[in-house]
Amino acid sequence: MNQHDKMLSPHSSSAPPSQPPVPISITICGDGGCGKSSITLRLVRSQWTSEYDPTIEDSYSITRRIDGVTYHLSLTDTAGQEEYRGMWASSNLGADAFLLVYDITARDSLEALQYFNDLIDMEAETRLDNAARARKAGLSPTGEGGGGGAGSGAKTVAPVKIVAGNKCDLQESREVPAAVGLEWARRRGCGFMETSARLEVNIEETFALIVRRVVESRRLAEMGITDTEAGMNSRGMTKPLSPLPTSDDEKAARGPGNRGPNINGDRVGRGAGGFWKKFRCW
Template identity: 80%
Template sequence: MATETQPPVPISITICGDGGCGKSSITLRLVHSQWTSDYDPTIEDSYSVTRRIDGVTYHLSLTDTAGQEEYRGMWASSNLGADAFLLVYDITSLDSLDALQHFNELIDMEAETRLDNADRALRAGLKPGHHDTSYGGGRRAKTAPPVKLVAGNKCDLQESRQVPAAKGLEWARKRGCGFMETSARLEVNIEETFALIVRRVMEGRRLADMGLNENTDLNARGQTKPLTPLPTDADPEKRAPGVRGPNLNGDRVGKPDGGFWKKLRCW
C-alpha cells in the first residue's frame, strides 16, 4: 500500500548584510548553482528552492535583501517575519562585519515581539506553537523566535582576509548566532549552511510547540560547532581530524603550537 506523500515543509529565510558581501552570490549558488563576479546591487529579490534534508523535503523561500545603506529603509515588515536570517559579511572587509550589527538589532527586536506574542497567547489560554497563532481580536502572529546564522563569505580570498575566523565566530556567539565560513565562488559550505538553518528552524519549532520559548537560552541554541577544516595545500587529502575550531583567546587550533591555524583556509 503506497504511503501518502507529505507536502514540503515551508521555511522562509531572509538574507541580509552589507552591499558587496556576496549575498546574491550565495543565493544564486544554492538556487541555480551559478556564480558571477559581476556586482549588481540588489534592492530585493525572491527565490524558492526545494531541498531534502534528513529525509524530509523542505520548500525554502529566500529573500535576498538590499545591503547598501541608502536602501535599508526599504526593508518590508515581511522580511522580518522570516523563520530564519542569514547574516552575511565579507572576510576581506572588517566594515562588512560591523554592518551586521544594524540587521542584528532589527532581528532581535522581532524576536522580542515573538516572545511577547507567545506570552500573550499563553495568558489567553492558547498553545503558542510555531505557526501563526490567533489571539486577541483575531490577529495572527508568529511566536517562535527567528534563527540567526552568520556567514563569513569569500573564504577563498585568504590573502586578502581582514576578519579572522575566530573574530567572526566570537561576534556570532555573543549575539546568539550560528556561524559558518563560505565561498560562493568555490561552492564551499553553501548547501551545508542552509541545511544547518533548516535544522535550527525545525528545532525551534519543536521547542515552540512544547511551549519552551521563554525557558530556552537563545544564545545556546544559536551556537554551532565549527566545520572540519578544508584540506591543506601541503596535504590535500587530509582533513586534520579532531580539530574543532579556534581558541578564542588566541589564534590557536588543536595543537599548542598553533601551526595548523596558520594554514587554515575555512572551517
C-alpha cells in the same frame, strides 16, 4: 530504499500519501558586495558570477530534502547598500530565519551586520511577547501565524540567526579572522559558518543548519519550552553550540561542499587537524 519503505509489506496495494513540503522562509541580509546574491544563486542555480550587480530585493523558492523531510525554502535576497535599507519591508522581518552575511576581506562588512541584528532582535522580542500571550490564552504557540507566512505581526516563534563569513577562498586578502567572526556570532546568539560561493564551500551545509535550527525552534515552542529553559539567550536566539554531524557517511553524502577553513592559518580545504576539522559549524 529508505527505512520506511523497508517496513512496508511487499503486498501493499498503495503507499501512504506523501507529506507536503514544510515551508521555511529565510531572509538574507548584510552589507553591499559581501556576496549575498552569490550565495543565493549558488544554492538555487548552482552558478557563480564575479560581476557585482547591487540587489534591491530578489525572491526565490527551492525545495531541499534534509533528514528525510522535504522543505520548501522561500529565500529573500535583500539590499545591502545603506541608501536602500529604509526599503526593508516588514515581510523581510517576518522570516523564520536570517542569514547575516559579511565579507572576510572587509572588516566594515562585519560591523555593518549590527544594524540588521538589532532589527531582528526587536522582532524576536515581539514574537516572544506574542508567544507569552498565546500561552496565557491557552493557544498553541505554533498555531496560526506561529510558523509561516510573510507577515510578522502574529508570529510566536523567535527567528533563527546564522552568520556567514563569505569569500573564505580569498585568504591572502582576509581582514576578519575566523575566530573574530565566531566570537561576534556567539556574543549575539547566532550560529556561524564561513562560506565561499565561488568554490561552493559550506553553501548547502549552511542552509541545512538553518533548516535544522528552525525545526528545533518550532519543536521547543510547541512543547511550551521558554527560551531560558532551552538554553537560548534573552532574545530567544539559539546559541552557537551545535555542530553539524561529521560522520564519514555524512561527509560522503555532502560531497564536494564538505570543505571549510582551518582556524590555524585559515586555510581552505580538507587539511589535517585544526578547529574546522572537528566542527563544521557553530
